[in-house]
Amino acid sequence: MPTRSRITGTGMAVPDCIVDNHLLSRCMSTSDEWIVQRTGISERRVSPDTYRMLLRLAAAPDKTAYMRDVKDRGFDGNIDSSLTVSDLAVEASRMALEHAGLTAEALDCIVESSTLPDFAYPATGCVTQGKLGLTSTPVFNLAQGCAGFVYGLSLADQFIRGGMYKRVLVIGAELLSSAFDYTDAGRDMAVLFADGAGAAVLEAHEATGAEPRGLISHHLHSDGSAIDALTGEICGSSTFPPVSKKKIDDGRTRPRMNGRAVFVHAVRRVREVVQECLDANGLPADDIDLFIFHQANLRIVESMAQSFKISEPRMHNNIQRYGNTAAASVPICLHEAVMGGRMKEGDLVMLVAFGTGFSWGATLIRW
Numbered sequence: 001m002p003t004r005s006r007i008t009g010t011g012m013a014v015p016d017c018i019v020d021n022h023l024l025s026r027c028m029s030t031s032d033e034w035i036v037q038r039t040g041i042s043e044r045r046v047s048p049d050t051y052r053m054l055l056r057l058a059a060a061p062d063k064t065a066y067m068r069d070v071k072d073r074g075f076d077g078n079i080d081s082s083l084t085v086s087d088l089a090v091e092a093s094r095m096a097l098e099h100a101g102l103t104a105e106a107l108d109c110i111v112e113s114s115t116l117p118d119f120a121y122p123a124t125g126c127v128t129q130g131k132l133g134l135t136s137t138p139v140f141n142l143a144q145g146c147a148g149f150v151y152g153l154s155l156a157d158q159f160i161r162g163g164m165y166k167r168v169l170v171i172g173a174e175l176l177s178s179a180f181d182y183t184d185a186g187r188d189m190a191v192l193f194a195d196g197a198g199a200a201v202l203e204a205h206e207a208t209g210a211e212p213r214g215l216i217s218h219h220l221h222s223d224g225s226a227i228d229a230l231t232g233e234i235c236g237s238s239t240f241p242p243v244s245k246k247k248i249d250d251g252r253t254r255p256r257m258n259g260r261a262v263f264v265h266a267v268r269r270v271r272e273v274v275q276e277c278l279d280a281n282g283l284p285a286d287d288i289d290l291f292i293f294h295q296a297n298l299r300i301v302e303s304m305a306q307s308f309k310i311s312e313p314r315m316h317n318n319i320q321r322y323g324n325t326a327a328a329s330v331p332i333c334l335h336e337a338v339m340g341g342r343m344k345e346g347d348l349v350m351l352v353a354f355g356t357g358f359s360w361g362a363t364l365i366r367w
C-alpha cells in the first residue's frame, strides 16, 4: 500500500492588537471606504510594537517627522521587538501539535517559511525549533513569500511519500508590520499586510480504497523576472553594506510593491494554477468542495470565484479580519476551516497561493 500524508493537526496565532481602518486613516491619507472597496479588509492584527507606534503616529502633528524619528532612534529609543515572527510560529506550532495529539519531540522534520525573519541568519525555522525545545530535529527554511506554506506542504509530502520522515510540521509565519511606513509614503502596502502564523502537522498513513485521504498533488511555479514588482531589500546583500544610514534615508529598507502589476499577475497565475490542478486530476471545478485562496485581496478571490463559478459556501475567506498575512494566510484559513467544521471526511480541498518572487502554487487534498 502506498504511503500518503494526511494533515492531522492545524494551528494558528495572531497578535492580540487589532488595527481597524479608522486608526490607519488617522496615520495616512486613506479611508475605511477605500480600503474595504479595494481590498476587502476591515481590520488586521499587528505586533504590540507596531500597535503602540500607530497610536503615537495617529496623534503626531507631523507624521513624516515622527516616522523619521522612529527610524533614527528606534521606537522610544528601543530597537528590540517585544514579539518576533518565531514567537508567532511557536504558538501556531504548539496548537497544531496539540490538535494532532503529538509533542514536538515526535516530529521528524520542520519546514518553515517566513518573509521577514527574526534574523538574517540563522533562519526563522531554526529559531522556532529551538524555542520548541528541540535540539536535533532537521529544519528546512523557505523564503517563498505568500506561497511559502503551499511550497512547504509539497516538500513535507515528498519526504513522507518517499519514506524519509513520518511526521513533519509545516509553518507559515509572518511579522511584516514592523517594516512598513505607515505614512502616505507607504500606504499601499501598510493597509494590506499584517502579522500572523499558521501551522499544520502532516503524518504518514497507508493509503486504502480507491480515493485515499491525504495530499494528492502539488503544482508549483516561480517567475524571477519580476522581482521589482514586490521586493524588500531590508538588510540584503543587494546593497553594500547591507544596512547604511544612506539606505535608510533613501527608503530602500522599506518594502516596495507595484500593486497594480502584482494584482494583474496574481489574477492570471492563480487562475492558471487552479486550472492546472484541476486538469492534472481530471476534475471539474464543481468537484472541489472547498477552496482556500491566499488572502491577498478580496477582489482577487472574487475574480477566481467568478472564473470557476465558486459559490460562497465553497470558499473560506478571512481577509476582512486579518488582512494579508502572506505565508500565514493559507494555514490560518485552513485552521479556521477545520475548527468551523467546513470539511468532512473525503472532501476535496484546494489550497492556492501567489506572492513575491513571483512564486505561486496549488495543492489538492482529499480530507
Ligand code: UT7
Binding pocket: 029, 030, 031, 034, 035, 038, 039, 146, 187, 188, 189, 191, 192, 258, 259, 260, 262, 263, 266, 295, 296, 297, 300, 324, 326, 354, 355, 356
Ligand atoms: O500577497 C502578495 C501578493 N500581493 C497582492 O496580490 C497585492 C495586489 N495588489 C493589490 O491588492 C492592489 O493593487 C492594492 C490594494 C495594493 C491597490 O489597489 P489598486 O486598486 O490596485 O490601487 P492602485 O495602486 O491602482 O491605486 C489607485 C489610487 C492611486 O491614486 P491615483 O494615482 O489614482 O491618484 C493610489 O495612489 O489609489 C491610491 N492609493 C490609496 N488611496 C487610499 C494607494 N494606496 C492607497 C490607500 N488609501 N491605502
